[in-house]
Amino acid sequence: MISFLRHAFVDSWVGRVIAGLLFLAFVGWGVGDVLSNMGSERADVVAHVGPRTITTDAFMSAVQNEMPQVARQMGVADASQLPPATRREAAQQVLQRLVMQAEIALSAERHGLIVPDDVLRDEVFGLQAFKGADGRFDRKLFDARLRQIGMTEGRLLDLVRMDIASRALMEPIRNGVRAPETMVRRAFEFDAQTRTLDLVRVAVGDQSAPTPDPAQLRRFYDNHPWLFQTPEYRHARIVVLSPETIARSVEVPEEELHRLYDAQQAKYHQPETRTVQIVTASDEARARAIVAQWQAGTTWAQVQAAAKDSASVQMDGVRAASIPSASLSKLVFAAPVDTLQGPAQTDTGWVVFKVTQVTPPHDTDFAAARQELHDQIAQAHAGELIGARVQKLQDAIAGGGLDRIPDTLGASATAGTLDAHGQTQSGDEAPIPASGAARQAIVARIFSQAKGANPALVQGPDQTWYAVSVDSVTPGQLQPLSSISDQVGAAWQDEARRHAANVQATALYLAAKTRGGVSQAASTGQTVVHSAPLVRGRQTAGIPDSLAQLAFRIGSTGQSVMIEDADGFYVATLTAITHPDPSTQLMQVGRIRTGLTQSMADDIEMSYAMALQNDVKPKTNMTAIQSVLSSVTGADGAEGGVR
Template sequence: MISAMRRLAGTWFAKALFILLILSFAVWGIEDMVRNIGRDTSVARVGGEAIEAQEAQEATTRELQRITRALQGNFTPNPTIRRAVAEQAVESLVIDRVARQEAQRMGITVPDETVRAYVFRIPGFRGLDGRFSRDSFNQFLRNNDLTESGFLALLRADLSRQQLSGAVRAGASVPEALAARILAWQLERRTAALVELDFADAPEPEPPTEAQLSRFHENNAARFSTPEFREIAIATLNAERMMASIEVSERDIEDAYAANRDQYGAPERREVFQALVPTEEAARDVARLWREEGTEFPAVETAAREAGGSATPLGSVTRTEMPLPALASAAFALAAGGVSDPVQTPFGWHVLRVGTVQPGETQPLDAVRDRIRSTLAAERAADEAFDRATRVEDTLAGGATVAEAARRHELGFAEARIDAEGRAPDGAEVPLPVPAAARAAALRAIFAAERGAAPRFQEGEWGFMAVEVREVIPPALIPLEEVRQQVTEAFVADARRRFQEERAAALLAALRAGRPMAEAAAEIGTPVEVLGPFGREPGGGNPMPRELLAPVFELPVNGATMVARPRSFAVVQLLSIQPAELGEAAEALGALRREMAQTMAEDLEAQYQAALRARADVRINPRVVQQIAGSE
């Protein structure tokens, strides 16, 4: 037997079999390595540089926490929201990499002294004495899972990108002629003649015959039918429900306040104007002109343009919103109305002027203590809700009913016969264990569920909710005898509406045929109201009804139109157009130019980022994005 096995071991078949066995054990031992060959685990690549999933996950988590804080805990992200936040976080990281690579390509650097000075100026890192606090800085790093070197690297990259974006934004300027045209459009006023034909003023129609009433009843079945009702059981869980049981210590509140001090108040804002020219000599000439009494911004614009540069209003900005740290230091060292000495940056020589100054303020801890407690409780409740939701989902998957799962896990629970408006058959509103703001969304989910389907603990605006549809009662036409009064009233109202519609259409036809409004209206016995002059914006004493403003401002002089309103038909004819008097609107023109320049600067920056992204080799891994969105 042994000799036979030895002879077999010497054959090619046996050798091949041994090789296969060895390979199978080898692959078994390095399964993970083999499985991942050829698969990229990064969430994106920009020009060959990887953005790892961990970085994207941290960015997504920070954004979700920021939204939760901003909404004071009234936020429970569903899968769609988490996916959108994850995609936005990845896209932000992509733009960050694209801009960082462009800054490196252009050789833009940020010295250590600049980074250090910028850190010392961040309000959130200051102590009660107004000086830089190492404890606050360290607390910030711990709360955001950052190392000091990692944070400084992020800050350095951000400052280099600011130099890029600052240069792009500095080119945003709005010609006075363009702003004047837009302001003239905004301030244009019009006068119009209006005739309103109220349905209630129509004559009483002939009483309907039985045949007419029956036909109207059948043709408008949706108006005279019972709604669909559903016999349901629902169980809910949300952070708001759990917050009462969450404890937040005083130490937690103090730490959160120290780490986010800049969120509890408003930073100082300054109205800043900038002139950017290529040489120091030209900058000194602009500064000298700007300091002369009575010099207006248009004169500075002209001087900067003649020197080969430009002048731009930067709007009302905080220190951190200034495009470059050097410019921020110069602008925030000036008094209101002051003009800076020339400041050199990689983009040229800048001269700044400060307009109005809005002082900053920071609320004391006692003023925001309850708000911080509520925010922290909401964050912790949201985490606990996710853990409990997993256990509830397991219970439902094991075959438990919604009622059993609610009892076992202390969920909000309700059983009801309900329509899509949330009412019972007797018309009373059915109470549901969901936040009031999420009631409409919960009702939509209830009426989207299938009868007999296994309940699942779904996440949505309501938090988590499981729906069990026990029975569906379809709509049914109510017999005419039971709704005769309602059908008769609806028939009469419809007849009155049709009567006024015909009169309005005849009046409009007469106006378009060239007849005067007063004459045509007199023939049908209705008064004419002349309104105006009025502007485009509704409210504020504007006499023209809101829904008629847009149609009126599309009409030529003597043009007419007809508009259906909730309780009437309106026929309106434009009588005259009053152009704006821009000579008395210098302040409004200046404000509009600044607003347009700010918008244009944002558009330029967005287009610049899009161009950089299009030029870069960007590849996003949707599978990893989905994993990030689904992780907790």
């Protein structure tokens, strides 16, 4: 919801039209110039909002521009890999946003918000997309941009005027919101709380194990046959069709590569970044004491431990614009490497800092980026081609099995012997032309399909289609005890060591519960480790994540717990719960306050927008909506319009 409203009200519509659609639409889905009809008036519309209409073209353009952002949020390399259901949901949210934008613009009109011509002119002149090399508004560039997106000057000015009026209506609502300090303090206490453990690790490898006698060896062998069985192997032929396999055969025009390169300037032209360690003290005297300690050769960890009354943080690979304080950013990016700086007064307090690493600006030229650009566009085009090629592949398999697959389909074929884990007989990963969930599905299909069964094209995860044919099956066999006695003996001893470690850890845990903790219960030879303060959501060296998470679920100090991991057991006692003073960590409190304020502003905006929707109920054209959703998802039907 928060990101939804950010898109709807904070991001400028004109910025999205010029900066987003102008570039991304050309490559995101391979639909060509989707903006060519953007300025035209068409009879078909997807929704009416009072006297305003949302055209099918506007809806389609907004959806196509949204999909790459959805893909990035879901960690998908390309929007064409999004499941149809996800694309349909995103399209419905885009329609909801467009309706809300129209409702807000209509509300601004009803409130009499009129945008003067000079304000409109200043807004247009300030758009970066229309500025020349000298940083000033360039009329020729302005005209060229409008021609490029097929928009008239009048239509653009209407969009800008509507955007300014809508912002004038909504920004006071946002600017009047502030998170209550009680809420900020509670969130800070949850986030900044630290916990300390005393713990003992009982390692499996430290335990001794006797040599098993023949009877013990035989009994263990008989009771654990799955440990000593050779895997079943199957020889199979595999054909895979996916956006990745199709993309390898897609040719991309050079001008399209250059267009994408220009659109991704921020990615290929990286500014300087720095890694910096910063301590913020409440006054100059405390800052000077930190300087003296740091100059004496104290490590960063020791500085942090000693500066518990101050805020300490390490920023890794941070950009100048990412440092929340402008004055601090200026100091950090002017400082030499590995030289202690400060004390210096900033708007966050008195700071002492050291820059430990500088990564210079990096530019990737077109030649170096070309292959990556090609892959992006080819995969986008492949997502469009796969529907038609699936049918052709299905026909080819029905007509001639896996032996007559046309080269023109972009399918990838392979054959070989593998086990149920997808490994060859030499222990290497079988070269199946798929990865992740799709690869697992193919292997599972090989080991569930009968030998000699006719291949059938199956739809798998991530827009992957595949067919397999199992030629031969080599069953797994239990190896004779006489040939693997050493292996059986080693497995018996491993289990004996784990059992011994379990018994030892359990005894320590029971003693710790009755004696007040592991420090009092540990016996000679058991090393008690006093952990560094654990921070919620962060890893601590020497502490398993499962134990750290459990530490924050313990109700009070003095309680003991026991966990098992791959190499042994941990017995731990919670020794301290620390509640930092908010006045010593002003930067963290500020981030929490900003985040909560943002969330509350988004919620209030949503409530206002929903109230507008109840006042001016939109009328949707389900036929037009269904047409757009079908073209986006490759499937018929929309489950609903504006919700």
